[in-house]
Amino acid sequence: MKNILLGVTGSIAAYKSPELVRQLRAHGFSIKVVLTESAKEFVTETTLQAVSLNPVRSNLWDKEAEAVMNHIELARWADYILIAPTTANFMAKIARGSADDLLTTLCLATKAKIVISPAMNHVMWGNSAVQENRNILLNRGIVIIDPETGDQACGETGIGRMPEPEFIVAFLINKVMNIDRPLTGKKVLITAGPTRESIDPIRYITNRSSGKMGYALASEFRAAGADVHLVSGPTNLPKPEHMALTYIETADDMLKAVHKNINDVDIFVAAAAVADYRPVVIHKNKIKKMKNDLIIELVKSEDVLSSVSKLEIAPFTVGFAAETHRLKEYALKKLNDKSLNMIIANKVGPDHGFDQDDNAVHVFWGASGKIFKKMPKKILAKKLVLLITEKFQIKFEQKKTNPSNITSIR
């Protein structure tokens, strides 16, 4: 994975830098941070060290580090130097080739691509000195993420705000690195595994779902660049990396966890096998064996999938249909009844679906469909994420306009 040296300069927008580091790390990049002296007025070295998991430097004259010429090592280590936020002062310094502190020296001593995200008061940004420096830097091949228009810390409104970390990360990955991560900047919420509905403190009703398919999908969405939140029922699977995780037990817990996290979600995938019914009464004490048969009364649980697909602003919603028979008929009925964008149907039974490493599915969307023959769930997950991404982009992306602040890239 790539090494990114994050430079932070003395702008009020430096408060966004720890979050920027966190998000870059979540995408698998190694991050080292260098601050200017002014930046230390806005954000602490301790915070940035904690989030980057690497020592933070600011002073060129650090005797210990420079005993081994660490500034040259840093300049060589970096694949990219991202300076966010970049002050007007720092733009001027690199435009004229200064090397009077650690960060400016690194910018001269590196072969890495330099990307800057200027942030300043709108009058400063409009100043011809700043604009001339911007042109010098562009002509030198430095990538500039132009600031956004909006409310500024000084109380005025205008162009000068540093874009949010999500935007900078997506820009870096998609426009600068040209890595094919089509879901960068998108949020995916995915449910996986079974639920457990208690009868008494000892017994519960559950199903044979292992969570393997949902976990494999979550990892593939992550690999496609999405910001993933997995809501998981009880499974024996290892904790997946680089994603948010909420463990739940009952269908009701799942419903609550999903709705707590559904805001701004672009794609919702319901891969969990949620209990349709739960016991009316959960006995406080263990039910003792009796002479007669025991009847447990069940009540219907609220449908998690429909509760999302029927939201006023619903994400691209993908359901799963696990059926023992009449697969296509039941899957199409579920697709229409629940107003889903897509349904992934699989046969379940002794040799299919649940708790297996392989799976075969039939996917339906609109009036179309596609069959995926039996294959390992991990490979299937990759193919399904590609298909979901393609259909999601067709449905949702057409509406979006290109943000204006990506025009400065050279």
Ligand SMILES: Cc1cc2nc3c(=O)[nH]c(=O)nc-3n(C[C@H](O)[C@H](O)[C@H](O)COP(=O)(O)O)c2cc1C
């Ligand atoms: C509260 C405060 C906020 C500031 N915010 C910015 C800013 O957003 N952008 C900017 O270019 N300068 C800003 N400055 C001015 C810079 O901190 C100043 O020019 C400094 O010398 C920059 O040093 P550096 O470029 O080495 O980090 C601010 C100063 C103060 C006191």
